[in-house]
Amino acid sequence: MRWKYKESELREFILDTTIQLFKLKGLKFTMDELAKEMGISKKTIYRVFPDKKTMFYRMLDFFFDKIKSKEEAILNDSSLSTEEKIRAVLGAMPDEYKDIDFSALYIVREKYPKSYDRIVQRLETGWDSTIALINEGIKEGVVRPINVTVIKAMLSATIEQFFQNDILVKNEVSYPDALASVVDIICCGIIVK
Known part of the structure; x- marks a missing residue:
């Protein structure tokens, strides 16, 4: 064709x-x-x-761009409260990829080091809207005063850790479940209130 x-x-x-x-x-x-x-x-x-390496590298940008589009849609959704937006943005995943398990991406580090570096770069950038949203939550009183840089570092480092080794695969945890747990721990903590 x-x-x-x-x-x-x-x-x-x-x-x-x-x-x-x-x-x-x-x-x-x-x-x-x-x-x-x-x-x-x-x-x-x-x-x-x-080649496949170039295609895979471009696929990562394509995927992260879709995540950013999803985040923008969440941020612009006037039906969501600030708290709902924060939870949704921190765990944003394009609808068409929600059932994809990215837990095997740890292989990227060894097989495609340039692509792995790109994942890390994309995880560490593009936080302005999310940081502004969390700061808005602090002003509204729905988020306790926290250092937003620490939240960014926690989430980025955790996701990066998922991609660095086979921790999720060994423990039979899917990437979507792991991400949902991380967002829940960041938003609610670990202590039962």
């Missing part, structure tokens, strides 16, 4: 399908499997991405 749409549409289709294939096979899928899944030739994929 010859792709007859814009290159940007093809790029998005490839990246979205890559994420879906990751859901089924982890990082062990081949470019042949990707081409078959998409119903296009490998040559068409290689016209957009020169």
Whole structure:
């Protein structure tokens, strides 16, 4: 099949399908499997991405951009209270990827070090809206006065830890469940009140 749409549409289709294939096979899928899944030739994929490493790197930005879009939607949702927005933003995951278990991403560090560095960079940046929201919660009195930098460091370091080793896989905890637990611990603490 010859792709007859814009290159940007093809790029998005490839990246979205890559994420879906990751859901089924982890990082062990081949470019042949990707081409078959998409119903296009490998040559068409290689016209957009020169190799799997480059494609995977771009997939990470694509995924993090989707998270940022989800965060923006949450921040702009006037039906949510500040507290609801904080919980939702801290655990933001695009709806189409909620059932994907990212716990096997620890393999990225060894196999794709440049992509791993990009994950870390994306985890550590883009916090301005979230920090402003938490500060708004402090002003409203729904969040106790805290050092927001510490919250950022806690969440970033925890997610980074999930991607550094196989802690989730060994303990049979899915990434969505782990993220939900982290957000709950940050928002509620560990002491029963």
